[in-house]
Amino acid sequence: MKISARNALKGKVKQVTPGAVNTEVVIExxxxxxxxxxxxxxxxxxxxxxxxxxxxxxxKSTDVMVAVD
Structure with missing residues (x-):
């Protein structure tokens, strides 16, 4: 796989929650x-x-937000 995005993080699927239209994927x-x-x-x-x-x-994002307490 070759891709131009700089932030490609390898992981394993921990949980999959399918819905009617979308699926939530938790990646560790x-x-x-x-x-x-x-x-x-x-x-x-x-x-x-x-x-x-x-x-x-x-x-791939143009904005990264940072917050503190």
Whole structure:
């Protein structure tokens, strides 16, 4: 796979929650560190997303917000 995005984080699917239209995918990129992605249900099915599968969380964004307490 070649992609221009700089932020491609390899991880494993920890949880999949399919809905009527979208699917929520929880990806563990290191022990205790998770990213949650909402993808279309059809994309989840065509990619064969299931618990334990290795994949990449690819982040392409023009804004990154920072907050403090």
């Amino acid at each position: 990129i290191s022990p205790g560190v998770e990213i949650v992605s909402i993808i279309t249900k059809s994309s989840g099915e065509s990619l064969g997303i299931e618990v334990g599968k290795e994949l990449y969380a690819i982040i």
